[in-house]
Amino acid sequence: MASVGSPLRVCRGILKELRAQCGHKYQQSMAYRYMMEQFRKNQVTSEKLCRAQQELLHQAATYLCLLRSTRMHLALHEEYHGKGESKPEDVAKLVGLRLPQQPGGKGWEN
Amino acid sequence: MLRQATRLCTRFPLRSYTRSYLSERKKFYQDVSISQGEGGLFEVSLDRRKLKTPGGKLFAVASEPLAIAVATEWDSQKDTLKFYTMHLTTLCNTAIDNPTQRNKEQIITATLKYLETDTVCYRVEEPQGLVELQKNEWDPVIQWIEKRYDVEIGSSSSIAGPTIPQKTRDTFSQHLASYGFWALTGLEFVITQLKSVVLPFALIDRHLTVEKAVLLSRLEEEYQIQRWGSVEWAHDYDCQELRSRTAAGTLFVHLCSEASTIKQKLLQG
Numbered sequence: 001m002a003s004v005g006s007p008l009r010v011c012r013g014i015l016k017e018l019r020a021q022c023g024h025k026y027q028q029s030m031a032y033r034y035m036m037e038q039f040r041k042n043q044v045t046s047e048k049l050c051r052a053q054q055e056l057l058h059q060a061a062t063y064l065c066l067l068r069s070t071r072m073h074l075a076l077h078e079e080y081h082g083k084g085e086s087k088p089e090d091v092a093k094l095v096g097l098r099l100p101q102q103p104g105g106k107g108w109e110n
Numbered sequence: 111m112l113r114q115a116t117r118l119c120t121r122f123p124l125r126s127y128t129r130s131y132l133s134e135r136k137k138f139y140q141d142v143s144i145s146q147g148e149g150g151l152f153e154v155s156l157d158r159r160k161l162k163t164p165g166g167k168l169f170a171v172a173s174e175p176l177a178i179a180v181a182t183e184w185d186s187q188k189d190t191l192k193f194y195t196m197h198l199t200t201l202c203n204t205a206i207d208n209p210t211q212r213n214k215e216q217i218i219t220a221t222l223k224y225l226e227t228d229t230v231c232y233r234v235e236e237p238q239g240l241v242e243l244q245k246n247e248w249d250p251v252i253q254w255i256e257k258r259y260d261v262e263i264g265s266s267s268s269i270a271g272p273t274i275p276q277k278t279r280d281t282f283s284q285h286l287a288s289y290g291f292w293a294l295t296g297l298e299f300v301i302t303q304l305k306s307v308v309l310p311f312a313l314i315d316r317h318l319t320v321e322k323a324v325l326l327s328r329l330e331e332e333y334q335i336q337r338w339g340s341v342e343w344a345h346d347y348d349c350q351e352l353r354s355r356t357a358a359g360t361l362f363v364h365l366c367s368e369a370s371t372i373k374q375k376l377l378q379g
Contacts, residue, residue, distance in 0.1 A: 002316055002317055002318050002319045002322065003319070004319055018182075021182070021185075021186040022185065022186065029182065029185065030143075030144065030178045030181055030182065031178055031179065031181075031182040034174075034175060034178050054316070055316065058316045058319070059361065059364055061319060061320075062319075062320055062357050062360050062361050062364070063179070063357070063361055065319070065320040065321060065353055065354075065357040066197070066198075066320075066354055066357035066358055066361060069350045069351075069353035069354035069357060070195050070197070070354040072346075072350045073195065073347065073350040073351045073353075073354050074192065074195050076342070076343065076346060076347045076350060077347070079343075080342075080343035080347065081343075081347075
């Protein structure tokens with residue numbers, strides 16, 4: 001079985017992601033209610049339930065990874081790919097160059 | 111608001127598979143909810159209207175947690191709908207619409223092709239650091255799957271790759287056939303994303319976490335990043351995107367497999 005971390009950490013992680021997603025009303029969301037129900041149901045351990053508990057923990061960790069990576073992917077997309085085409089001045093600035101200024105204007109502009 | 115929704119519907123007809131994914135739609139609903147409909151399937155509603163697939167069919171899934179997760183995806187959209195972040199919705203749509211019109215056997219054949227060019231079986235001969243890394247990270251996974259399924263896979267550094275015995279192919283083929291159509295769709299998705307058959311199997315059997323499976327799939331990139339540094343807008347972007355897709359696919363397979371087990375138990379009484 002993969003090392004997933006403690007149930008408390010995974011649960012907290014998911015709640016954090018849900019809060020980042022839904023705002024302050026995250027406790028009314030379906031995902032929150034389902035999550036808490038599942039975690040509470042599996043808190044009491046007895047030997048025969050142990051495997052099911054591990055399976056659910058892996059599933060919870062997978063969902064946490066999904067929420068977290070989707071949010072970060074979106075953030076990276078917005079930052080680097082969301083702005084459309086940039087002006088030539090900005091592109092030149094990326095590599096530390098400046099466009100030349102021609103006081104008389106370029107020949108073909110007039 | 112209803113008029114605005116109808117206007118949007120005609121501007122972006124649901125029949126058209128490509129158009130609704132190219133342009134950005136404004137968020138046209140406030141509340142997302144789920145309900146249980148015909149045959150015990152779960153449906154998602156945006157305000158009062160039931161969600162439909164791009165193919166025009168009613169969106170209905172057998173697993174309640176899957177429906178909740180899909181509803182959460184729709185709920186988390188802000189001003190515009192970003193379909194490229196809604197991986198579970200996309201997977202469900204693919205399973206319902208089956209746009210490539212394939213049956214289980216065809217999907218299994220296509221999936222097993224990846225075994226011949228499995229990432230963890232392809233080894234380099236230099237640089238030495240990468241050779242060591244591949245040996246230390248990939249060999250254990252191959253040993254695990256060989257033991258778990260009683261097959262032979264091996265690894266190779268030749269350009270042709272390892273030769274996979276027919277018995278191995280048959281064993282995997284049989285195992286894949288035991289999955290339902292929905293779970294198989296999800297599994298094929300993970301295999302195409304990780305470019306490996308071994309890694310998704312280890313992931314589905316809970317031998318690896320999503321983060322670890324993605325790391326193993328991108329081992330050479332990670333090696334280069336350690337040497338030369340990371341470029342956020344390329345490396346991190348790719349890593350997060352691969353993680354989100356793999357996590358979605360894995361969750362999809364698990365939830366669909368669970369749902370069919372529960373259904374079978376209910377039918378048996």
